[in-house]
Amino acid sequence: MARKKNINKDNLISWYMEFVLENNHQPKSIFSFAKENNFEETDFYKFYGSFDVLEEAIFSEFFHHTITVLSKSEDYETFDARNKLLSFYFTFFEILTANRSYLVYALENSNSDFKKLKTLKGLRKEYIGYVQNIGIEKIDLKHEKLEKIQDKSIQESSWFHLLVTLKFWLDDVSPSFEKTDLFIEKSINARFDLMDIKPLQSIIDFGKFIIKEKVNFN
Structure with missing residues (x-):
């Protein structure tokens, strides 16, 4: 299956929040997170360097x-x-x-x-x-x-x-x-x-x- 294109930060935030609410922990790796949501791992790094950085960004997005x-x-x-x-x-x-x-x-x-x-x-x-x-x-x-x-x-x-x-x-x-x-x-x-x-x-x-x-x- 072809990977999703045009991934944006809102997608990543939404998918991340959904994952942690369902599993009560961060994804095991950015690779597994990308694979589960069908996008290229490199697309994650266009926006965030780690899950911790993404979590910090979520609060900034609320602001x-x-x-x-x-x-x-x-x-x-x-x-x-x-x-x-x-x-x-x-x-x-x-x-x-x-x-x-x-x-x-x-x-x-x-x-x-x-x-x-x-x-x-x-x-x-x-x-x-x-x-x-x-x-x-x-x-x-x-x-x-x-x-x-x-x-x-x-x-x-x-x-x-x-x-x-x-x-x-x-x-x-x-x-x-x-x-x-x-x-x-x-x-x-x-x-x-x-x-x-x-x-x-x-x-x-x-x-x-x-x-x-x-x-x-x-």
Whole structure:
């Protein structure tokens, strides 16, 4: 039988997810995986160097699909950072729910700390890049090193929050994962309320004023 032509990454991801869900382990080799799905082994390497790389790509594809869905909304671009992030979370976890069985295999059975999972490395990079570009309001510290620390803090806390939400979702047994929806809404609103810079910015400005006036007075 002639081998399949024009294999793409979506084919490989679909076949791989189907295999691990049916067998609860990776294929024994790329050769056997290619043979079972009737394509040339060399076609696999056009996209991925190993099954581990493919697994990492699956999470990145979930992210990309989320962004694609959001980009089709005319209202999304008008949202502030809080509502953009809420929209991202609800869309992202809807996509994860459609693939929950695979996520349970990939994460719940890993016996690893999420933060150490290489599988999530690509998603982490994509998500942090997203967070950096949604317009989260920051304190104008007028100091390069302090601003870098502030940016790093926002990035790491945002990634940690996504991991915590992911773990909550995996443990959620409520109908339609309604508890996860509540967790997303309440936790993101709480984060943005805590990050509200206006009161803190006013205190900083007042402090600068006092220091300046004290110097002038002296």
